[in-house]
Amino acid sequence: MKSVVTSISLELDGDVTHTRRSALLIAKVAQAPSRDQIRFATAVSEIARNAYQYGENGVAEFSFNTTSRGVRLLARVHDRGHGIRDVDAMLRGRHQSHKGPGLGLSGSQKLVDDFVINTSEAGTIVELALNLKTVNAPVDLARTAAEALVTATHGSPVEELSEQNRALRDALAEQQFLLREMHHRTKNNLAIIQSLALMQARRSEHAETRRALNDLTGRIQAFANAHNLLHRADDVTHVDIREHIETLTERLRVALAQSGLAIETEGPPLLVSFDTATELGLIINELVTNAAKHAPSTNDRNSVVTITAARVGTKIRLTVADNGIGLANAEETLRASKSLGWKIIEGCVRKLNGSIAVDGSAGLVVDVEFDQGPF
Incomplete structure (x- = not known):
């Protein structure tokens, strides 16, 4: 009743x-x-x-x-x-x-x-x-x-409005706390998985298995980095992509130190959604790792990869360029490639509803563009 x-x-x-x-x-x-x-x-x-x-x-x-x-x-x-x-x-x-x-x-x-x-x-x-x-x-x-x-x-209508505003602020503060806690716990769980993969890589007797597990830990880190930034941020809904790139590349510099690869970042502060940040982190991880493998330093030239993210009109453009030997017919070659890394990149671009352009004439240059309306 x-x-x-x-x-x-x-x-x-x-x-x-x-x-x-x-x-x-x-x-x-x-x-x-x-x-x-x-x-x-x-x-x-x-x-x-x-x-x-x-x-x-x-x-x-x-x-x-x-x-x-x-x-x-x-x-x-x-x-x-x-x-x-x-x-x-x-x-x-x-x-x-x-x-x-x-x-x-x-x-x-x-x-x-x-x-x-x-x-x-x-x-x-x-x-x-x-x-x-x-x-x-x-x-x-x-x-x-x-x-x-x-x-x-x-x-009083004024008192009623004030009470509603207080309730909204309280609800927002509670939601922010819960989201921050969620990102913190997710980051910790990913760190545990990453540590397990690293331990398994060290114990493996096969070089190919070690490489695969090391690649996996890099991909896990790309996910964990966005969660870590949101755990510490005042706004737990958006990520500053410049800070995201700088933090991620600092970790990549340490992981790839033996390759001699120099990593440079450019671009203004730029807010993107959490989902966008994770996809971009994966793309950057794959392209930088690829540059470390295929753009080695020579006696007269150091290997360098440059990462740029900026708003271009209504779109955001991410550019990752290395100064390696390049790749003939880059777009066709990569599209036909069975490389897991490239398939991950293509999958990320699809999730962003974006487009990808590749130029291999002077090093490898990859441009990813996608719509990201104003916040």
Whole structure:
């Protein structure tokens, strides 16, 4: 049996804002953690906005009920539209439209603990639930929440906005801490795997096996480096690619010291996403390692590889160039190559939705370009 708190008619744009404020306050009264308050309110407001804009208005109802898993806060949004097409594809995140009925379904589903949708030509009903850790009965929670909503209508809008901002800051700080801790633990786990691979390489009697394991440790380090930077960064969502390259190449200088390869880096500070940083780290690792193997120093010339990353128009261009002997028909030769390193590079470029150009006429020059919109 459910205990209803309130119902809100979704007929004006302001009703969506009122729905979000109510969701946030009810979740707070239910003593949900700040992060859960934010995610529940965000999910409900997305569905409410969709109902208002595309569902010919509707109603949002808040209630508490009890299930086998305990007490939960439930929001039920019912619109009067004509249903949502391809709803299953939307929920799987495969729908490509960014407007029209169904806006926000996939994202809202990920924010709540339970998400149920029923849609037909008679309208759409979406139920969003937040599991609570409370010993209070649903009827008591509903009564307390209803009283809080009445009190809030007579409160100061400035105080209400300040309280919401504090909740947002608290939720953001908690998320930042959790992300930083995740990167720290991932970095440590990768370090353990890297150490095991190095130990196995030292114990191996076969040179080819040792080379393969040493190559593997370099690839692991390329992953670990981005995690390490984000663990120490103020912003745990983006990586300064210049710092990433400098840190990675410093480690490569130590690992490849016997090759005599000099590594130079150029380029301004440039923020990229974590996923982009890991792909670029792998590309750089493969190309620098390749230069150490195939661009050896001679009596009259030291082997040098130069790494440059810069924004070019709306794109980012990564250039890795060595001063070795080059490679005839470089693009065709590398495309036909069975080299694991080159296949890794091509795979990384595909993940970036980028393009790759190769020139082997005077040393090997590899340009990778990809879109990376402004932050």
